[in-house]
Amino acid sequence: MTPPHVLAFRGQDRAERRPGTRASGWAHFTFTSLASLGVIVFAIARVERVRLLEALVVPSTFLFANLVEYLVHRGPMHRRKKLLPILYERHTLRHHRFFTHEAMACESAADFSIVLFPPVMLLVVLGGVALPVALLLFAVATPNAGWLFVATAMGYFLTYEWLHFAYHLPERSRLARSHLVRALRERHALHHDLGRMAHENFNITFPLCDWLFGTLARKHNDA
Numbered sequence: 001m002t003p004p005h006v007l008a009f010r011g012q013d014r015a016e017r018r019p020g021t022r023a024s025g026w027a028h029f030t031f032t033s034l035a036s037l038g039v040i041v042f043a044i045a046r047v048e049r050v051r052l053l054e055a056l057v058v059p060s061t062f063l064f065a066n067l068v069e070y071l072v073h074r075g076p077m078h079r080r081k082k083l084l085p086i087l088y089e090r091h092t093l094r095h096h097r098f099f100t101h102e103a104m105a106c107e108s109a110a111d112f113s114i115v116l117f118p119p120v121m122l123l124v125v126l127g128g129v130a131l132p133v134a135l136l137l138f139a140v141a142t143p144n145a146g147w148l149f150v151a152t153a154m155g156y157f158l159t160y161e162w163l164h165f166a167y168h169l170p171e172r173s174r175l176a177r178s179h180l181v182r183a184l185r186e187r188h189a190l191h192h193d194l195g196r197m198a199h200e201n202f203n204i205t206f207p208l209c210d211w212l213f214g215t216l217a218r219k220h221n222d223a
């Protein structure tokens with residue numbers, strides 16, 4: 001049952017934003033998916049004869065991305081900072097009031113924009129992170145290392161978007177019922193408890209850093 005305070009916030013949020021439609025929700029999801037996949041395929045197509053040291057870029061990038069995900073979520077997304085207060089506003093004041101542990105699912109595709117990053121975020125990740133680091137790797141390492149970084153970073157970004165999207169689908173949907181998604185979704189639902197959101201389960205994808213920094217909560221142990 002959706003609590004009254006969530007219903008009230010959803011009504012107010014929908015009235016204030018440009019009315020989203022089911023079609024615009026699916027267009028948003030399709031754009032995020034296809035643009036990210038396009039960059040990943042473009043980068044992988046440029047990799048040839050990978051050496052072992054170059055291949056290490058993939059797990060290193062994955063671990064680095066997991067740390068960034070954790071720190072940004074634990075930091076500016078949950079604590080208002082002078083720099084980029086929009087992260088706090090979009091996440092704590094909006095995403096967490098629109099979805100709580102008692103009401104995790106979108107009611108229609110028109111709500112997808114409360115889950116997915118705005119499309120401009122793709123340009124930020126691509127132009128602000130993937131490209132500069134890739135250029136650095138081109139210069140100090142090899143082109144393979146640069147392209148593998150781009151492919152892994154964009155792959156991580158898309159995994160974040162797809163998993164977070166799956167957590168906020170109705171529980172009966174096929175994707176949300178898969179074993180892996182169910183387990184990860186349960187952790188994210190704990191994070192959506194307003195009393196816990198600033199303290200636990202900051203990894204949206206795989207809870208490596210939560211485990212490392214002691215902020216991992218599991219329903220049965222900690223409830």
Ligand SMILES: [Zn+2]
Binds near residue numbers: 192
């Ligand atoms: Zn969420």
Ligand SMILES: [Zn+2]
Binds near residue numbers: 073
């Ligand atoms: Zn959060």
